[in-house]
Structure formats: structure tokens, C-alpha cells
Amino acid sequence: MHDVALKLSGRIADAASSDAATDAAVLNAAALLPLVVRNLSFRAGGRSLIDALDLEITAPGVTTVMGPNGAGKSLLLRLLHGLIPPSAGEVLWAGMPPDREVQKQQAMVFQKPVLLRRSVADNMDFVMKLAGAPDVERRDSLLQEVGLLPLSAQPARLLSGGEQQRLSLARALATNPQVLLLDEPTASLDPASVMTIERIVKDASGRGIKIIFVTHDLAQAKRIADEVVFLHQGRVAEHAPAADFFERPTSSVACDYLAGRIVL
Amino acid sequence: MQDFAEAFRLAFSLVLSGDADLFEIIWLSLQVSLTALLISCVIGFGLGTVVALSRFPGRGGVIVLFNTLMGLPPVVVGLLVYLALSRAGPLGVLGLLYTPAAMIIAQSILITPIIAALSRQIVEDLFCEYDELFRSLTVPLHTAMAAVLWDARYSLITVALAGFGRAIAEVGAVMIVGGNIDHLTRVMTTAIALETSKGDLSLALALGIVLLAISMTVNALGLSLRSTAGRQAYA
Numbered sequence A: 001m002h003d004v005a006l007k008l009s010g011r012i013a014d015a016a017s018s019d020a021a022t023d024a025a026v027l028n029a030a031a032l033l034p035l036v037v038r039n040l041s042f043r044a045g046g047r048s049l050i051d052a053l054d055l056e057i058t059a060p061g062v063t064t065v066m067g068p069n070g071a072g073k074s075l076l077l078r079l080l081h082g083l084i085p086p087s088a089g090e091v092l093w094a095g096m097p098p099d100r101e102v103q104k105q106q107a108m109v110f111q112k113p114v115l116l117r118r119s120v121a122d123n124m125d126f127v128m129k130l131a132g133a134p135d136v137e138r139r140d141s142l143l144q145e146v147g148l149l150p151l152s153a154q155p156a157r158l159l160s161g162g163e164q165q166r167l168s169l170a171r172a173l174a175t176n177p178q179v180l181l182l183d184e185p186t187a188s189l190d191p192a193s194v195m196t197i198e199r200i201v202k203d204a205s206g207r208g209i210k211i212i213f214v215t216h217d218l219a220q221a222k223r224i225a226d227e228v229v230f231l232h233q234g235r236v237a238e239h240a241p242a243a244d245f246f247e248r249p250t251s252s253v254a255c256d257y258l259a260g261r262i263v264l
Numbered sequence B: 001m002q003d004f005a006e007a008f009r010l011a012f013s014l015v016l017s018g019d020a021d022l023f024e025i026i027w028l029s030l031q032v033s034l035t036a037l038l039i040s041c042v043i044g045f046g047l048g049t050v051v052a053l054s055r056f057p058g059r060g061g062v063i064v065l066f067n068t069l070m071g072l073p074p075v076v077v078g079l080l081v082y083l084a085l086s087r088a089g090p091l092g093v094l095g096l097l098y099t100p101a102a103m104i105i106a107q108s109i110l111i112t113p114i115i116a117a118l119s120r121q122i123v124e125d126l127f128c129e130y131d132e133l134f135r136s137l138t139v140p141l142h143t144a145m146a147a148v149l150w151d152a153r154y155s156l157i158t159v160a161l162a163g164f165g166r167a168i169a170e171v172g173a174v175m176i177v178g179g180n181i182d183h184l185t186r187v188m189t190t191a192i193a194l195e196t197s198k199g200d201l202s203l204a205l206a207l208g209i210v211l212l213a214i215s216m217t218v219n220a221l222g223l224s225l226r227s228t229a230g231r232q233a234y235a
């Protein structure tokens, strides 16, 4: 695992230094941006879980979504991806609602990995076949990246929690998405794997893939975020460039959260 | 007591000597029940999958109906098929009464609900599990269906085995619609009933031993499938 992480860091560093500053306009168009969310609400069980939420994401790169447990981060991701219909309001990716055409250009990694009852390799082949022919070389290189190549033939559901998360990410990348929606993809990973995943995500972002990354980990958000969306009780409490958010948070809930005081 | 021991001795010698009459009966039983199983699997898996994946008014009623029909008494099925196939019945013109075809129809009716009800549950559970992933990946419905059926194959085969076990062991339906005619519609269970009442315990016992062996084989197959599936986390 450590070997893989080390090799990987070298490879990605090379890739990143080559031409990091690609044409921003082209990236934007490719990544379905801007994302505009207007007056988005989701009610269930008599509660407003997402409450008249407004949000505009225009910049490529990594947007991290933070907030306490139950703030509505996973719900927001599902709404953005069009997996659940909102009670009110709208989500527009480059002007389009998240219908099948938009979903096809996105990939989501769920908080709780959903894996097919098949081998690791067959999980990869399944999504690659949807887009065309399975490509063994590409599959193996993706599995290599997440350190799962030696486990290719294993039933996916016998993998450890962290391995399942890494497989979910590799499978999401295999669909060649323009947008990656990641719901706490490093929640049960060991430190080396966390680094591996962060590098893969940064690398993907460098290739122009828009990343929306839910995390609780402040240190991680500092490492990877270009901007932060802070959710609290189903609303956006703060939306700021990462540096501003961590150095000069303006909302009191974000201040409390950053200081480790519970915000519920 | 002596009769009893003698009956067992004769029974084993019948089985071991490969008695022609005995094997004719066994062969017909297997043909009838395997054909009924095949028909029931096509209809039952189809119905189960459709109900699992669709939402329509009255769906709950259909599920309750499947579950109720799982416990259909074989003699009632026999009676209904008899009425349908008898000369005066709606299908009387086909002239199927007292033929193996009638027995296949009766057993199919008996086990189709079992296969439909159990496969509906299995397919629906797995589909729920995959649902968000499949919608995220915009998997077309037919691909999703094929994937769910394939990934649930071990459980579905177990369901088919359960259906076969019920078909091969039932006596009421085949007795009524087949008539237990020697060399034509006599199967293991009806032969056992007849020979026992005639007092020919050795043939009855010989058939009973074979029936038990088949039943044990089916159960062993089911068990080994389940453990394979469990070991590979496919279940």
C-alpha cells in the first residue's frame, strides 16, 4: 500500500507540473459549470431537511462540503445528482436539470459503498461496459492506482471497509465523469490510503474534472479544497474560498465548528 | 416384524437390481417434475421479476395472492385441473386428462406461485440495494434486470430447488389428473400410495427410498450452493 502511494505521488507530481493552467473556460464547459442551485428544499417526515438553499459554484477545482452530522450534506449531494426530486426549487448544471443526460457525465461515490455481488474486476467491467467495451488495461491501471490490483479476483463484498471505498472511487473514475460527487470517500481509510485518494482526487481535478467532496476532516479540507461550502441545518451557512474560510470564517456556526465546539 | 425386515430386503434388491418397472416409474416422475419445474421457472421468475420491478395499483394484492397460493393444497389443484381438462370442461377438447401432460400442468400450477413469490422478494431486495447506484450510472432497465438476476443467481437456484422438491413429492394433484395408470401416468408418489394399499410393501418402500434419496440430493445441492454463495459473499 505504502509502495503504491509513493509511486503514485511521484507520477502525479509529474503530471501536475506539466500544464496545470489549462484554459479555464474550456474546463468550465466540460465540467457542466456553473452549478446553480435556487431555493432548493427537501422535506420529509414533517421536517425541512434542505431549507430554501441557494448556492452557485462557478469555479473548477475542488469544492468541499462541510458541516456537522445531519446537516444535509448527503441529501444535498443526492439532490445535485438528481437521485431524489426536490420538494421545491431547482438544480441547474450549465443550465440543465440533473436528468439522465447530465447524470451520465457525473459519477457519485456514496457514503456507504454500493458494490455489485461480483469480483472487484467485474465491478469495474460492469461500468466500463455501460460506456462501451471494457478495457482491461485501463481497469488494471485504475485498480493499481487505488492499490486493489492484487485483489482483482476477490468478491467485492469481502473487501475491508476502506478497500470498498477505494473500489467505489476507482469505479466512479472508470466512467470518465466530468463531475465527481464524493460523499466522505476517505471516512474509513488508513492514513496512507487517505493520501492516495487525495492525490487521485487532485489529479482528477487537474484534468478538469469538477470535484464536490463531502468531508468532516478539517486537515483534509485544508489540503485539498479550493473552496468550502459550509452547511448547517439544511442551509448554506458559509461559502468561501478555502483560505478565507479557514483563516477568517464569517459565520458563527463555522467558527464554532472549526474550533471543535459542537454545532447542532 | 419379519414382514417389515423382508420388505426392506426386497426393496433394496429391487433398487440395486435395476428393476425395469421401478425405473420406468422413477423416470416418468423425473420427466414430469423437471418439465413442470422448467415451465414454472420461466413463468415464475418472469412474474416475480416484473412484480418486483414495477409499481401498479393492486401490487400489494398480487403479492399477497402469490404468498397465499404458495400453500395451495395439491388435491385442490388436482381437482381444478381435473375440472378444466375433463370432457365437459373448458379444455376438455384437448384430451389431456390422464396423460403426463395433465400432471405437468398440475405441478406447474402448484409450484409457479412458490417460485414467483420467493423470486419476487429476492429480486426486489437486491434491486433496492443497487437502485441508487444504477440510477447514478443511468443503467438501462434491461441491463439492470439482467445484472440483478445474474447477481441473485445462487438464491434463485435455491428457489428452483425448493419448487422441484415440492413437485416431486406431491401426490394429490398427479393422482387426480394422472389417474395412476400403469406404464402411463404412474409416478413414484402415486405408486407408493397404491402399492401400500395393496400390501406390496417392498415396491412401495423401494420407491420411498429413491424419493428420499432424490430429496436428500436436492437439499444437499441447496446447502452447498448456499455455502458457496456465502463464502464468496455473492448471497
Ligand SMILES: Nc1ncnc2c1ncn2[C@@H]1O[C@H](COP(=O)(O)OP(=O)(O)OP(=O)(O)O)[C@@H](O)[C@H]1O
Pocket (backbone or CB within 6 Å): A044, A045, A049, A067, A068, A069, A070, A071, A072, A073, A074, A075, A076, A111
Ligand atoms: N429520506 C429521508 N427521510 C427522512 N429524513 C431523512 C431522509 N434522508 C435523510 N434524512 C435526515 O436528514 C438529515 C440530513 O441527512 P444527511 O444524510 O444529508 O446528513 P449528513 O450531513 O450527510 O450527515 P453525516 O455527516 O452524518 O453523513 C438527517 O437528520 C437525516 O436523519
Ligand SMILES: [Mg+2]
Pocket (backbone or CB within 6 Å): A073, A074, A075, A111, A183
Ligand atoms: Mg452524510
